[in-house]
Amino acid sequence: MILARFLGPRVWILVAVILAAAVLVPMANLGLPRDHPLHVPSYAVQLWGRFVCYALLALALDLVWGYVGILSLGHGAFFALGGYAMGMYLMRQIGARGGYGNPVLPDFMVSLNWKELPWYWYGFDQFWFACLMVVLVPGLLAFVFGFFAFRSRVTGVYLSIITQAMTYALLLAFFRNDMGFGGNNGLTDFKDILGFPIQAVSTRAALFAASCVALAIGVLLVGWITRSKLGKLMIAVRDAESRTRFIGWRPEYVKLFAFTVSGVMAGVAGALYVPQVGIINPGEFSPLNSIEVVIWAAVGGRGTLIGPVLGALLVNYGKTIFTTVWPETWLFLLGGLFVFVTLLLPRGIVGTIDHGFDAFRATRRARDAEKGEAAGAVPNPAE
Amino acid sequence: MVETKVAGKVAGDVHTLTTPQGSGPGKPVRNAAEAAGPRPVEERSRGPGERAVVEPGPAGPQAESSHREPDVSPHPYAALMRERRLAAEAEGRARRDTLLYLSGVTKSFDGFKAINNLSLVIEKGEMRAIIGPNGAGKTTMMDIITGKTRPDRGEVFFNGDVDLTHHDEAAIASMGIGRKFQKPTVFESHTVEDNIRLSLSGPRSVLEALVHRKDEAERERIEAILETTRLTDKRKTFAANLSHGQKQWLEIGMLLAQDPELLLVDEPVAGMTDAETEETARLLREIAATRSVVVVEHDMSFVRALGVKVTCLHEGSVLSEGSLDKVSNDPKVIEVYLGR
Amino acid sequence: MNRAIPWLLLSLAVLLFGPGPAAAQQAEADPAAIVQKFGGKQSFDATEAVIAELAATGDERVARALRALRDGDLYWRESDEAVFVATRKGGDYEIFDPITGASAGTVPSGDLQKVRVKNSIRNAVTGALGTLTLRADNPAQRMRAASTLFSEADPEMIGPLDAAIAAEEDAAVKARMEEARASAVLASDLPAEDKAAAAKVLAGRADRESLTMLIRFAGATDDPVARQAAEAAIVAIQNNIAFWNQMQNVWYGLSLGSVLLLAAIGLAITFGVMGVINMAHGEMVMLGAYTTFVVQEFIRNNAPGLFEWSLAIALPLAFLVSGAVGLVMERGLIRFLYGRPLETLLATFGVSLILQQAVRTIFGPSNRQVGNPDWMSGAFDVGLMSVTWNRLWIIVFALVVFLALLAVLNRTPLGLQMRAVTQNRRMAAAMGIRTPWVDAMTFALGSGIAGIAGVALSQIDNVSPNLGQSYIIDSFLVVVFGGVGNLWGTLVGAMSLGVVNKFLEPYAGAVLGKIVVLVLIILFIQKRPRGLFAQKGRFVDA
Structure with a gap:
């Protein structure tokens, strides 16, 4: 809200930083010799590539939570669905190189004694089709789910709980072998993407760059939406939903729009994530994953553009450090983070800084206004 | 009949x-x-x-x-x-010539009849004050008119033949019924100007809002409303930072922006200073020159300042109706509301 | 509160320490020792004396040895005169213990001597078998004998059965004997009319065993009258079995429902009444289960005799542990977040992570063993369905907790204050109620009840740090489905969800059934966002 005026330059700075990373990091990884001080090791490229996908996911959540006030505890579902769509493409790319050497069927289907490819696997050998599904499947789920939920005015914690139930239901469903998505083990052992070997350093660097570009597009998209009149309407819905109704808007459609766009963004994030980690399994649907996304956005500052990006990168970097150094303590820390942020830092890092800045501006403006008021233009009611 | x-x-x-x-x-x-x-x-x-x-x-x-x-x-x-x-x-x-027509409306919550066989007619261009003790059903009546609550029985017609019981809040608002809540409800995270911009009548589609561009006509309309509500110099202020009275005016301004035929105003002067009350009465009279207004208010001096026909509600039905003098001298009204 | 807790605990203790299993141990002559008297070279008279002695034990386990004797399958080993039941296996004999029937290996045929029999001995055995069990004094024993004979379907026993039926006075035992006779008749070479009548008797019994018996019979017989009767009986039995299958489903459903009720009932207080969304609720349940574990460990190491009482000891402790954690949470965290439900959700989720990890650090990540006391173990049959004691007790327990909670809410000063505070906080405060104290106590009560639920759930579920997570979503769904702020709704919600779940399972499988239920609830919330028993009122959606 406070950002409204400063959104412009800040969006562009953020986008520029992300795009610079998209170019410079792969260059530093591939172009510089190993012993060069600015060389970026390959594992770091892979690591931060994942974090960038998380950042996009957090941004997607921020669009619905920060701007429209819908706390979704099921965004991991959209992420995972996008990931599965990409995973299915990567599975089909394995072809006859799988353990059983079947040119069409993925290994897990052969071991289940399946004879034919299920119909919903058709088309995933084409990259464009997979990309379409990456957008369509999460988008459609978000649309249908949102349509029913928002139309019947399910709000607040009720909505949070049924989004969590949604991802929980999908978790259970994807664990089943006969769903045809690899059951417990999920989809893995990918070989190549668009003909490039998926393990290769250069492919990894390219995926990193692609993730950064996607994030930059995401930031611009969310920036554009939130700066439009629709964005103002979203905040209006967040703060006083019934008021928007009584001036003739339909908040359910506003929410549905945001939820669907957000679902698609999460799906894209998942699709970029899967080739970088090399596996997608039902664990991605677990409610814990979804709720972790919430804390990324909360730490960085919801309702801002930079906040969720920053939060996702920070929290995940912290998680990497802690889980390698003191694995026991990470859940304590994560739990503590939830408590700390909600209790003491409800605006998040970016929000708190902005708020301080805004308070400063407000006092200055009040001082200016005092001078003007001395002239006595309007009867100003006593507070 | x-x-x-x-x-x-x-x-x-x-x-x-x-x-x-x-x-x-x-x-x-x-x-x-x-x-x-x-x-x-x-x-x-x-x-x-x-x-x-x-x-x-x-x-x-x-x-x-x-x-x-x-x-x-x-x-x-x-x-x-x-x-x-x-x-x-x-x-x-x-009812054809009426703006708002309620007949035999009943609504009960868990056996408690908030509205009991209420009939009320507002003519086009009329301004009406509604008084009554707490729990008389004033707010529920507004809920029913604006589509927030469906009546159990009875008819609610707008402009003669639009059956309001078949429409939801957004549709009713778009037909031209604006409502001001008892507690001022404005978009606190937005500036005064944005509050009014969001309320301006016009297309209400999500995609239109996404690609909407500000234009001169819009700016002029906002300017006019800011002028009417005396908020011109607060246009860049966040609504959260307005005083109570200014919020009430902003909310009235938002109603004006909707360009409604009928305004429902719930206790506009509660918590206002005398100066603010006077200013509000002036504002409402000004609005009533071009539209119908229904004002629910407890403040009798404010009602007197409005100088319009008064309806007194009690236990969900009309107790007395007429000029303020007639109503305030009605023994029933004195009994249940004004006190002896 | 002060008055409520002892009352609650007392009722729980009474509940859990009701009837224990009556130990039916009697001093009896050891049949195994008597059977050994068949060993060695014996006169027929001596053999007959042993038969009489065996019959006198009244122990139906000796029937195995007696039948073997009659059929010429009873042998004694030359080396030590030990007695065995033996069957020929190639050139050798496989030998079995005459009492237990456990295999004792194989021996060459030369090592064994047959216990000699003649017709009078055979008659003595048949008579003994009849009197031994069918004429025993104890009706339960006669009942068991008839049941054994039923599954054996031995035509030789028709005579003794007829005699026993004529003498039997207990109607239930008599019916069972008639069924046993019918099964024997089906296996005999009696005329078809008798078999048709026997098929009718079996149709009356109508369980899976008689079904297989009849199916086998209908396949084997070539008499049309008997087959028709058998087929009619088969249809009747299948219908009966289908009915009991439904009953079993209902039972499983109620059992699951009671588990859901236990898990959700504390939530009905914290979420339903107070409106606080506590994501750490499942962890309160988990703490209760771990309290049970600790209590049992302590008892095992220090006072093994108290093991039967371990659950009763764990109950108040679990209530206190979870209640105390709840109290700390409310005072230290939740009270700062009243009116901000989404923030409460996140903060309590953080607490749930911390509690889980704490338990994982202290007790390890794997499942811990929590034992069932004897009175929680075992099962019994009702009609054709099997009812396990632990499930039964948990249903009873859930209902008692539910009623106790209702009583606390409606009959105690704390309950009154709680309702006052939730309905109109400011007015309650103006009346002199210390609302922060009531908030804290309410939250502690809800948490404590979750702890009690944990004690019960430790009896049927794995006690692991993840115990709570598996219940939290279900619990919320139950509360939301039943209608927030309505305890009866929670009861009906839990039970109906349990039953629907179990009825879906046979058609859709456990996982898919659960998914279907989730989807149904989501759709249901669409239709009635305020649950099954919505509270109505002007201020509900204010």
Whole structure:
């Protein structure tokens, strides 16, 4: 809200930083010799590539939570669905190189004694089709789910709980072998993407760059939406939903729009994530994953553009450090983070800084206004 | 309308007393009574005067009845149906000229009748003040008009023939009914200007809002509303930082931006200073020059300042209606509301 | 509160320490020792004496040895005169213990001597078998004998059964004997009319065993009258079995429902009444289960005799542990977040992570063993369905907790204050109620009840740090489905969800059934966002 005026330059700075990373990091990884001080090791490229996908996911959540006030505890579902769509493409790319050497069927289907490819696997050998599904499947789920939920005015914690139930239901469903998505083990052992070997350093660097570009597009998209009149309407819905109704808007459609766009963004994030980690399994649907996304956005500052990006990168970097150094303590820390942020830092890092800045501006403006008021233009009611 | 009902009632009653084959000295009288309502002649000439001629009861129309008899459909059920249709048409005519028409509205919550057989008519261009003790059903009435609550029974019509019970809040708002809540409800994270911009009448589609561009006409309308509500120099202020009174004005400004035909204003001056109250009364009178306004208010001096027709609600129905002097001298009103 | 807790605990203790299993141990002559008297070279008279002695034990386990004797399958080993039941296996004999029937290996045929029999001995055995069990004094024993004979379907026993039926006075035992006779008749070479009548008797019994018996019979017989009767009986039995299958489903459903009720009932207080969304609720349940574990460990190490009482000891402790954690949470965290439900959700989720990890650090990540006391173990049959004691007790327990909670809410000063505070906080405060204290106590009560639920759930579920997570979503759904703020709704919601779940399972499988239920609830919330028993009122959606 406070950002409204400063959104412009800040969006562009953020986008520029992300795009610079998209170019410079792969260059530093591939172009510089190993012993060069600015060389970026390959594992770091892979690591931060994942974090960038998380950042996009957090941004997607921020669009619905920060701007429209819908706390979704099921965004991991959209992420995972996008990931599965990409995973299915990567599975089909394995072809006859799988353990059983079947040119069409993925290994897990052969071991289940399946004879034919299920119909919903058709088309995933084409990259464009997979990309379409990456957008369509999460988008459609978000649309249908949102349509029913928002139309019947399910709000607040009720909505949070049924989004969590949604991802929980999908978790259970994807664990089943006969769903045809690899059951417990999920989809893995990918070989190549668009003909490039998926393990290769250069492919990894390219995926990193692609993730950064996607994030930059995401930031611009969310920036554009939130700066439009629709964005103002979203905040209006967040703060006083019934008021928007009584001036003739339909908040359910506003929410549905945001939820669907957000679902698609999460799906894209998942699709970029899967080739970088090399596996997608039902664990991605677990409610814990979804709720972790919430804390990324909360730490960085919801309702801002930079906040969720920053939060996702920070929290995940912290998680990497802690889980390698003191694995026991990470859940304590994560739990503590939830408590700390909600209790003491409800605006998040970016929000708190902005708020301080805004308070400063407000006092200055009040001082200016005092001078003007001395002239006595309007009867100003006593507070 | 009342007369029609009485006539129908008589017809029905008489019929139940008579066997279809009944004959003898009583018959003509009965026929006359049965004929009283359903006659085609009646339909054309439903003025109260003419009615009076027909109505005078069993004794009067005896002579007439003998020559009218042949036109009459003898079937009592058809007569009853026609009665109902005529009554409905009469009602339709009666409400056609009104802006807001509530008839027999009832709404109960867990057995508690918040609104009990309430009937209320607001004419086009009228300003009406509604008073009444707490729990009289004022807020529930507004909920029903604006579509937030569906009544259990009764009719709510806007502009004569739009049945409001079939529409939701957004649709009703778009038809031109604006509502101000008891507690000022504005978008606190937005500036005053943005609050009004979001309320401006116009397309309400999500995609339009996404690609919407500000233009000169819009700016002028906002300017005008800011002027009316005395908020011009606060246009860049966040609504959260406004004083209570300014929030109330902003909310009224948002209603104006909607360009409604009817404004429902719930306790606009609660918590205001005297100066603010006076200013608000002026604002409402100014608005009422071009639109209909319904104001719910406890502050009697404010109601007096408005100087309009007053309706006093009590336990979900109209207790008294008329000028403020008439209502405030009504013993029933004094009993339940004003106190002795 | 002060008055409520002892009352609650007392009722729980009474509940859990009701009837224990009556130990039916009697001092009896050891049949195994008597059977050994068949060993060695014996006169027929001596053999007959042993038969009489065996019959006198009244122990139906000796029937195995007696039948073997009659059929010429009873042997004694030359080396030590030990007695065995033996069957020929190639050139050797496989030998079995005459009492237990456990295999004792194989021996060459030369090592064994047959216990000699003649017709009078055989008659003595048949008579003994009849009197031994069918004529025993104890009706339960006669009942068991008839049941054994039923599954054996031994035509030789028709005679003794007829005699026993004529003498039997207990109607239930008599019916069972008639069924046993019918099964024997089906296996005999009696005329078809008798078999048709027997099929009718079996149709009356109508369980899976008689079904297989009849199916086998109908396949084997070539008499049309008997087959028709058998087929009619088969249809009747299948219908009966289908009915009991439904009953079993209902039972499983109620059992699951009671588990859901236990898990959700504390939530009905914290979420339903107070409106606080506590994501750490499942962890309160988990703490209760771990309290049970600790209590049992302590008892095992220090006072093994108290093991039967371990659950009763764990109950108040679990209530206190979870209640105390709840109290700390409310005072230290939740009270700062009243009116901000989404923030409460996140913060309590953080607490749930911390509690889980704490338990994982202290007790390890794997499942811990929590034992069932004897009175929680085992099962019994009702009609054709099997009812396990632990499930039964948990249903009873859930209902008692539910009623106790209702009583606390409606009959105690704390309950009154709680309702006052939730309905109109400011007015309650103005009346002199210390609302922060009531908030804290309410939350502690809800948490404590979750702890009690944990004690019960430790009896049927794995006690692991993840115990709570598996219940939290279900619990919320139950509360939301039943209608927030309505305890009866929670009861009906839990039970109906349990039953629907179990009825879906046979058609859709456990996982898919669960998914279907989730989807149904989501759709249901669409239709009635305020649950099954919505509270109505002007201020509900204010």
